[in-house]
Amino acid sequence: MNPGSSKSEAARREIADLAEGIREGRRAAIGRGLSLIESTLAERRPQAEALLSMLAPHAGSSHRIGVTGIPGVGKSTLIEGLGLELIAKGHRVAVLAIDPSSTVSGGSILGDKTRMSDLGRSEQAFIRPSPSQGLLGGISQWTRDSILVCEAAGFDRILIETVGVGQSESSVAEVVDTVLLVMIAGAGDELQGIKRGLLEVAHVIAFNKADGKGRDAALAARQELEAVLRFTVGAESAWSTPVLTCSALQRETLSPLLSALDEHREVTRSSGEFAEKRHAQTWAHTWALVNARVLDRVHRDPKLKRWCEELEAKVRTGSITASVAARSILKEIGIDP
Ligand SMILES: Nc1nc2c(ncn2[C@@H]2O[C@H](COP(=O)(O)OP(=O)(O)O)[C@@H](O)[C@H]2O)c(=O)[nH]1
Ligand SMILES: [Mg+2]
Numbered sequence: 001m002n003p004g005s006s007k008s009e010a011a012r013r014e015i016a017d018l019a020e021g022i023r024e025g026r027r028a029a030i031g032r033g034l035s036l037i038e039s040t041l042a043e044r045r046p047q048a049e050a051l052l053s054m055l056a057p058h059a060g061s062s063h064r065i066g067v068t069g070i071p072g073v074g075k076s077t078l079i080e081g082l083g084l085e086l087i088a089k090g091h092r093v094a095v096l097a098i099d100p101s102s103t104v105s106g107g108s109i110l111g112d113k114t115r116m117s118d119l120g121r122s123e124q125a126f127i128r129p130s131p132s133q134g135l136l137g138g139i140s141q142w143t144r145d146s147i148l149v150c151e152a153a154g155f156d157r158i159l160i161e162t163v164g165v166g167q168s169e170s171s172v173a174e175v176v177d178t179v180l181l182v183m184i185a186g187a188g189d190e191l192q193g194i195k196r197g198l199l200e201v202a203h204v205i206a207f208n209k210a211d212g213k214g215r216d217a218a219l220a221a222r223q224e225l226e227a228v229l230r231f232t233v234g235a236e237s238a239w240s241t242p243v244l245t246c247s248a249l250q251r252e253t254l255s256p257l258l259s260a261l262d263e264h265r266e267v268t269r270s271s272g273e274f275a276e277k278r279h280a281q282t283w284a285h286t287w288a289l290v291n292a293r294v295l296d297r298v299h300r301d302p303k304l305k306r307w308c309e310e311l312e313a314k315v316r317t318g319s320i321t322a323s324v325a326a327r328s329i330l331k332e333i334g335i336d337p
Pocket of ligand 1: 071078208210248
Protein backbone atom coordinates (compact mmCIF):
# COMPACT_ATOMS: atom_id res chain seq x y z
CA MET A 1 0.00 0.00 0.00
CA ASN A 2 1.35 3.43 -0.73
CA PRO A 3 1.93 5.63 2.30
CA GLY A 4 -0.28 8.41 0.92
CA SER A 5 -3.39 6.26 0.85
CA SER A 6 -2.88 4.84 4.32
CA LYS A 7 -2.47 8.39 5.55
CA SER A 8 -5.73 9.44 3.94
CA GLU A 9 -7.39 6.31 5.33
CA ALA A 10 -6.26 7.32 8.81
CA ALA A 11 -7.59 10.83 8.25
CA ARG A 12 -10.92 9.42 7.09
CA ARG A 13 -11.15 7.20 10.14
CA GLU A 14 -10.38 10.14 12.39
CA ILE A 15 -13.29 12.10 10.92
CA ALA A 16 -15.56 9.06 11.15
CA ASP A 17 -14.65 8.69 14.85
CA LEU A 18 -15.34 12.35 15.40
CA ALA A 19 -18.73 12.01 13.69
CA GLU A 20 -19.54 9.05 15.92
CA GLY A 21 -18.56 10.98 19.05
CA ILE A 22 -20.78 13.85 17.99
CA ARG A 23 -23.71 11.53 17.34
CA GLU A 24 -23.26 10.08 20.81
CA GLY A 25 -23.58 13.63 22.10
CA ARG A 26 -20.10 13.74 23.63
CA ARG A 27 -19.32 17.33 24.48
CA ALA A 28 -15.63 17.13 23.66
CA ALA A 29 -16.43 15.73 20.23
CA ILE A 30 -19.05 18.40 19.58
CA GLY A 31 -16.51 21.05 20.54
CA ARG A 32 -13.89 19.55 18.26
CA GLY A 33 -16.36 19.29 15.39
CA LEU A 34 -17.32 22.92 15.78
CA SER A 35 -13.67 23.95 15.95
CA LEU A 36 -12.98 22.08 12.74
CA ILE A 37 -15.81 23.99 11.08
CA GLU A 38 -14.44 27.24 12.46
CA SER A 39 -10.92 26.58 11.31
CA THR A 40 -9.54 29.37 9.22
CA LEU A 41 -7.24 26.99 7.38
CA ALA A 42 -8.47 26.38 3.86
CA GLU A 43 -6.78 22.96 3.85
CA ARG A 44 -8.97 21.81 6.72
CA ARG A 45 -12.16 22.66 4.87
CA PRO A 46 -12.33 19.30 3.04
CA GLN A 47 -12.20 17.57 6.44
CA ALA A 48 -14.97 19.82 7.70
CA GLU A 49 -17.00 19.04 4.58
CA ALA A 50 -16.42 15.31 5.10
CA LEU A 51 -17.61 15.58 8.69
CA LEU A 52 -20.70 17.54 7.66
CA SER A 53 -21.53 14.95 5.00
CA MET A 54 -21.33 12.16 7.56
CA LEU A 55 -23.55 14.07 9.98
CA ALA A 56 -26.08 15.39 7.46
CA PRO A 57 -28.27 12.25 7.37
CA HIS A 58 -28.72 12.60 11.14
CA ALA A 59 -29.55 16.29 11.14
CA GLY A 60 -32.67 18.27 10.41
CA SER A 61 -35.00 17.27 13.21
CA SER A 62 -34.67 20.27 15.50
CA HIS A 63 -36.75 23.37 15.78
CA ARG A 64 -34.42 26.17 14.70
CA ILE A 65 -35.34 29.44 16.35
CA GLY A 66 -33.70 32.78 15.64
CA VAL A 67 -33.86 35.39 18.39
CA THR A 68 -33.31 38.91 17.23
CA GLY A 69 -33.77 42.47 18.49
CA ILE A 70 -31.61 45.50 19.23
CA PRO A 71 -28.82 45.18 21.83
CA GLY A 72 -30.06 45.40 25.40
CA VAL A 73 -33.62 44.16 24.87
CA GLY A 74 -32.79 41.02 26.80
CA LYS A 75 -32.18 38.38 24.12
CA SER A 76 -29.46 36.55 26.03
CA THR A 77 -31.39 36.64 29.30
CA LEU A 78 -34.48 35.44 27.49
CA ILE A 79 -32.61 32.63 25.77
CA GLU A 80 -31.35 31.44 29.11
CA GLY A 81 -34.91 31.46 30.50
CA LEU A 82 -36.38 29.79 27.43
CA GLY A 83 -33.55 27.27 27.36
CA LEU A 84 -34.07 26.28 30.99
CA GLU A 85 -37.82 25.95 30.43
CA LEU A 86 -37.24 23.78 27.37
CA ILE A 87 -34.85 21.56 29.31
CA ALA A 88 -37.42 21.23 32.08
CA LYS A 89 -39.77 19.90 29.40
CA GLY A 90 -37.23 17.29 28.34
CA HIS A 91 -35.62 19.03 25.39
CA ARG A 92 -31.93 19.39 24.65
CA VAL A 93 -30.95 22.93 23.80
CA ALA A 94 -28.10 24.30 21.74
CA VAL A 95 -27.46 28.04 21.67
CA LEU A 96 -25.50 29.66 18.88
CA ALA A 97 -24.66 33.24 19.68
CA ILE A 98 -23.53 35.40 16.84
CA ASP A 99 -20.75 37.48 18.31
CA PRO A 100 -21.44 41.12 17.57
CA SER A 101 -17.75 41.88 17.22
CA SER A 102 -17.62 39.63 14.17
CA THR A 103 -20.24 41.65 12.35
CA VAL A 104 -20.66 45.04 13.94
CA SER A 105 -19.20 46.75 16.94
CA GLY A 106 -20.73 46.82 20.37
CA GLY A 107 -21.87 44.17 22.77
CA SER A 108 -19.79 41.55 24.41
CA ILE A 109 -20.10 37.83 24.17
CA LEU A 110 -18.42 37.55 27.52
CA GLY A 111 -21.38 39.35 29.02
CA ASP A 112 -23.66 36.93 27.21
CA LYS A 113 -21.84 33.93 28.54
CA THR A 114 -22.18 35.05 32.11
CA ARG A 115 -25.82 35.91 31.45
CA MET A 116 -26.41 32.33 30.37
CA SER A 117 -24.47 30.80 33.22
CA ASP A 118 -27.31 28.61 34.55
CA LEU A 119 -28.02 27.28 31.10
CA GLY A 120 -24.31 26.80 30.48
CA ARG A 121 -24.06 24.54 33.50
CA SER A 122 -26.77 22.20 32.27
CA GLU A 123 -25.75 18.88 30.74
CA GLN A 124 -28.69 19.26 28.37
CA ALA A 125 -27.41 22.51 26.91
CA PHE A 126 -24.56 23.53 24.67
CA ILE A 127 -23.63 27.17 24.12
CA ARG A 128 -21.37 28.26 21.31
CA PRO A 129 -20.49 31.84 20.45
CA SER A 130 -19.41 32.46 16.89
CA PRO A 131 -15.68 33.04 16.45
CA SER A 132 -15.00 36.72 16.35
CA GLN A 133 -13.02 36.67 13.16
CA GLY A 134 -11.57 34.78 10.29
CA LEU A 135 -14.48 32.60 9.26
CA LEU A 136 -13.85 31.30 5.76
CA GLY A 137 -17.44 31.11 4.59
CA GLY A 138 -18.88 33.96 6.64
CA ILE A 139 -21.34 33.97 9.46
CA SER A 140 -24.23 32.37 7.67
CA GLN A 141 -22.14 29.37 6.66
CA TRP A 142 -20.97 29.06 10.27
CA THR A 143 -24.53 29.13 11.51
CA ARG A 144 -25.71 26.53 9.01
CA ASP A 145 -22.84 24.16 9.70
CA SER A 146 -23.11 24.54 13.47
CA ILE A 147 -26.84 23.83 13.36
CA LEU A 148 -26.07 20.61 11.51
CA VAL A 149 -23.50 19.49 14.09
CA CYS A 150 -25.80 20.31 17.01
CA GLU A 151 -28.72 18.48 15.44
CA ALA A 152 -26.64 15.41 14.74
CA ALA A 153 -25.58 15.53 18.40
CA GLY A 154 -29.22 15.23 19.41
CA PHE A 155 -30.12 18.81 20.29
CA ASP A 156 -33.76 19.24 19.33
CA ARG A 157 -34.11 22.95 20.04
CA ILE A 158 -31.58 25.36 18.57
CA LEU A 159 -31.70 28.97 19.65
CA ILE A 160 -29.69 31.45 17.62
CA GLU A 161 -29.04 34.88 19.05
CA THR A 162 -28.21 37.61 16.60
CA VAL A 163 -27.52 41.19 17.31
CA GLY A 164 -30.31 43.19 15.74
CA VAL A 165 -28.17 45.59 13.82
CA GLY A 166 -27.63 45.71 10.10
CA GLN A 167 -27.88 42.54 8.07
CA SER A 168 -27.69 39.90 10.76
CA GLU A 169 -31.38 39.68 11.54
CA SER A 170 -32.49 39.20 7.98
CA SER A 171 -29.75 36.66 7.35
CA VAL A 172 -30.76 34.63 10.40
CA ALA A 173 -34.20 34.34 8.80
CA GLU A 174 -32.49 32.40 6.01
CA VAL A 175 -31.33 29.62 8.33
CA VAL A 176 -34.10 29.22 10.92
CA ASP A 177 -37.67 27.95 10.98
CA THR A 178 -39.02 30.54 13.38
CA VAL A 179 -37.90 34.11 14.05
CA LEU A 180 -38.60 35.61 17.46
CA LEU A 181 -38.32 39.38 17.49
CA VAL A 182 -37.68 40.74 20.97
CA MET A 183 -38.67 44.34 21.58
CA ILE A 184 -39.00 46.72 24.50
CA ALA A 185 -41.53 49.44 25.00
CA GLY A 186 -40.41 52.96 24.26
CA ALA A 187 -37.28 52.21 22.26
CA GLY A 188 -38.78 53.75 19.13
CA ASP A 189 -40.26 51.83 16.23
CA GLU A 190 -37.65 52.80 13.74
CA LEU A 191 -34.81 51.78 15.99
CA GLN A 192 -36.30 48.36 16.46
CA GLY A 193 -36.64 47.69 12.82
CA ILE A 194 -40.27 48.24 12.02
CA LYS A 195 -39.36 50.41 9.09
CA ARG A 196 -36.72 47.98 7.88
CA GLY A 197 -39.07 45.14 7.20
CA LEU A 198 -38.10 43.26 10.33
CA LEU A 199 -41.73 42.80 11.26
CA GLU A 200 -42.23 40.85 8.06
CA VAL A 201 -39.60 38.27 8.95
CA ALA A 202 -40.76 37.89 12.57
CA HIS A 203 -43.07 34.98 13.34
CA VAL A 204 -43.46 35.79 17.01
CA ILE A 205 -42.92 39.19 18.62
CA ALA A 206 -42.38 39.64 22.34
CA PHE A 207 -42.16 42.85 24.33
CA ASN A 208 -39.67 41.91 27.02
CA LYS A 209 -39.10 43.58 30.40
CA ALA A 210 -42.82 43.54 31.11
CA ASP A 211 -42.07 43.61 34.81
CA GLY A 212 -42.07 46.17 37.61
CA LYS A 213 -42.47 49.68 36.34
CA GLY A 214 -42.11 48.52 32.75
CA ARG A 215 -45.16 46.30 32.77
CA ASP A 216 -47.84 48.79 31.75
CA ALA A 217 -45.72 50.28 29.01
CA ALA A 218 -45.07 46.81 27.58
CA LEU A 219 -48.77 45.97 27.58
CA ALA A 220 -49.59 49.24 25.82
CA ALA A 221 -46.82 48.78 23.27
CA ARG A 222 -48.09 45.30 22.55
CA GLN A 223 -51.62 46.54 21.86
CA GLU A 224 -50.35 49.28 19.64
CA LEU A 225 -48.20 46.94 17.59
CA GLU A 226 -50.98 44.39 17.28
CA ALA A 227 -53.15 47.07 15.73
CA VAL A 228 -50.40 48.00 13.26
CA LEU A 229 -49.74 44.38 12.34
CA ARG A 230 -53.35 43.76 11.48
CA PHE A 231 -52.87 46.08 8.52
CA THR A 232 -49.33 45.42 7.42
CA VAL A 233 -48.57 41.73 7.46
CA GLY A 234 -49.26 39.78 4.31
CA ALA A 235 -51.93 37.12 4.21
CA GLU A 236 -50.27 34.41 2.13
CA SER A 237 -49.19 32.44 5.19
CA ALA A 238 -51.31 30.16 7.37
CA TRP A 239 -49.66 31.92 10.30
CA SER A 240 -50.35 35.33 11.70
CA THR A 241 -47.71 36.84 13.95
CA PRO A 242 -48.74 37.08 17.60
CA VAL A 243 -47.47 39.89 19.83
CA LEU A 244 -46.81 38.91 23.43
CA THR A 245 -45.31 40.40 26.55
CA CYS A 246 -42.86 38.65 28.82
CA SER A 247 -40.15 39.13 31.38
CA ALA A 248 -36.96 37.19 30.92
CA LEU A 249 -36.47 37.49 34.68
CA GLN A 250 -39.82 35.85 35.48
CA ARG A 251 -39.76 32.31 34.18
CA GLU A 252 -43.53 31.84 34.54
CA THR A 253 -44.13 34.50 31.87
CA LEU A 254 -42.23 32.46 29.32
CA SER A 255 -44.78 29.67 28.86
CA PRO A 256 -47.03 31.58 26.46
CA LEU A 257 -43.96 32.54 24.48
CA LEU A 258 -42.77 28.95 24.23
CA SER A 259 -46.26 27.88 23.21
CA ALA A 260 -46.34 30.49 20.45
CA LEU A 261 -42.98 29.30 19.11
CA ASP A 262 -44.18 25.70 19.17
CA GLU A 263 -47.42 26.63 17.56
CA HIS A 264 -45.64 28.37 14.71
CA ARG A 265 -43.81 25.15 14.05
CA GLU A 266 -46.97 23.04 14.19
CA VAL A 267 -49.09 25.34 12.05
CA THR A 268 -46.45 25.70 9.34
CA ARG A 269 -45.75 21.99 9.41
CA SER A 270 -49.41 21.26 8.75
CA SER A 271 -49.62 23.84 5.99
CA GLY A 272 -46.47 22.53 4.33
CA GLU A 273 -44.68 25.88 4.69
CA PHE A 274 -42.16 24.46 7.13
CA ALA A 275 -40.79 21.82 4.77
CA GLU A 276 -41.07 24.15 1.81
CA LYS A 277 -39.06 26.84 3.58
CA ARG A 278 -36.31 24.43 4.59
CA HIS A 279 -36.09 23.24 1.03
CA ALA A 280 -35.97 26.81 -0.29
CA GLN A 281 -33.27 27.71 2.24
CA THR A 282 -31.10 24.78 1.23
CA TRP A 283 -31.55 25.45 -2.45
CA ALA A 284 -30.80 29.16 -2.03
CA HIS A 285 -27.68 28.17 -0.12
CA THR A 286 -26.67 25.85 -2.95
CA TRP A 287 -26.72 28.78 -5.34
CA ALA A 288 -24.92 31.00 -2.89
CA LEU A 289 -22.15 28.38 -2.87
CA VAL A 290 -22.06 28.28 -6.65
CA ASN A 291 -21.76 32.06 -6.73
CA ALA A 292 -19.06 32.06 -4.09
CA ARG A 293 -17.03 29.37 -5.82
CA VAL A 294 -17.25 31.01 -9.21
CA LEU A 295 -16.12 34.32 -7.75
CA ASP A 296 -13.41 32.57 -5.80
CA ARG A 297 -12.17 30.95 -9.00
CA VAL A 298 -12.07 34.33 -10.75
CA HIS A 299 -10.24 36.00 -7.90
CA ARG A 300 -7.69 33.26 -7.44
CA ASP A 301 -6.66 32.97 -11.05
CA PRO A 302 -4.02 35.68 -11.62
CA LYS A 303 -4.70 35.85 -15.34
CA LEU A 304 -8.44 36.20 -14.84
CA LYS A 305 -7.87 38.70 -12.10
CA ARG A 306 -5.81 40.89 -14.40
CA TRP A 307 -8.43 40.52 -17.10
CA CYS A 308 -11.10 41.70 -14.63
CA GLU A 309 -8.97 44.68 -13.62
CA GLU A 310 -8.69 45.72 -17.24
CA LEU A 311 -12.44 45.39 -17.63
CA GLU A 312 -13.00 47.41 -14.50
CA ALA A 313 -10.91 50.23 -15.90
CA LYS A 314 -13.02 50.19 -19.06
CA VAL A 315 -16.26 50.17 -17.07
CA ARG A 316 -14.95 53.08 -15.03
CA THR A 317 -14.31 55.24 -18.06
CA GLY A 318 -17.60 54.20 -19.56
CA SER A 319 -16.01 52.68 -22.66
CA ILE A 320 -17.93 49.45 -22.04
CA THR A 321 -21.16 48.72 -20.17
CA ALA A 322 -21.60 46.48 -17.14
CA SER A 323 -23.40 43.88 -19.20
CA VAL A 324 -20.62 43.75 -21.79
CA ALA A 325 -18.06 43.37 -18.99
CA ALA A 326 -20.11 40.59 -17.39
CA ARG A 327 -20.31 38.77 -20.71
CA SER A 328 -16.55 38.97 -21.18
CA ILE A 329 -15.91 37.55 -17.72
CA LEU A 330 -18.35 34.69 -18.22
CA LYS A 331 -16.81 33.90 -21.59
CA GLU A 332 -13.37 33.91 -20.01
CA ILE A 333 -14.42 31.29 -17.42
CA GLY A 334 -15.94 29.13 -20.08
CA ILE A 335 -19.59 30.07 -19.82
CA ASP A 336 -20.75 31.31 -23.19
CA PRO A 337 -23.46 33.82 -22.36
N1 LIG B 1 -36.20 44.27 34.13
C1 LIG B 1 -35.78 43.42 33.21
N2 LIG B 1 -34.48 43.44 32.83
C2 LIG B 1 -34.10 42.54 31.88
C3 LIG B 1 -35.00 41.61 31.32
N3 LIG B 1 -34.33 40.88 30.40
C4 LIG B 1 -33.07 41.32 30.39
N4 LIG B 1 -32.92 42.32 31.29
C5 LIG B 1 -31.68 43.08 31.56
O1 LIG B 1 -31.37 43.84 30.40
C6 LIG B 1 -29.95 43.89 30.19
C7 LIG B 1 -29.58 43.39 28.80
O2 LIG B 1 -29.91 42.02 28.70
P1 LIG B 1 -29.24 41.07 27.62
O3 LIG B 1 -29.88 39.73 27.78
O4 LIG B 1 -27.77 41.13 27.66
O5 LIG B 1 -29.73 41.76 26.26
P2 LIG B 1 -29.26 41.45 24.76
O6 LIG B 1 -28.24 42.49 24.40
O7 LIG B 1 -30.51 41.64 23.94
O8 LIG B 1 -28.73 40.06 24.71
C8 LIG B 1 -29.35 43.07 31.32
O9 LIG B 1 -28.94 43.93 32.33
C9 LIG B 1 -30.48 42.19 31.77
O10 LIG B 1 -30.38 41.80 33.12
C10 LIG B 1 -36.35 41.61 31.77
O11 LIG B 1 -37.21 40.87 31.32
N5 LIG B 1 -36.68 42.54 32.71
MG1 LIG C 1 -26.94 39.23 24.02
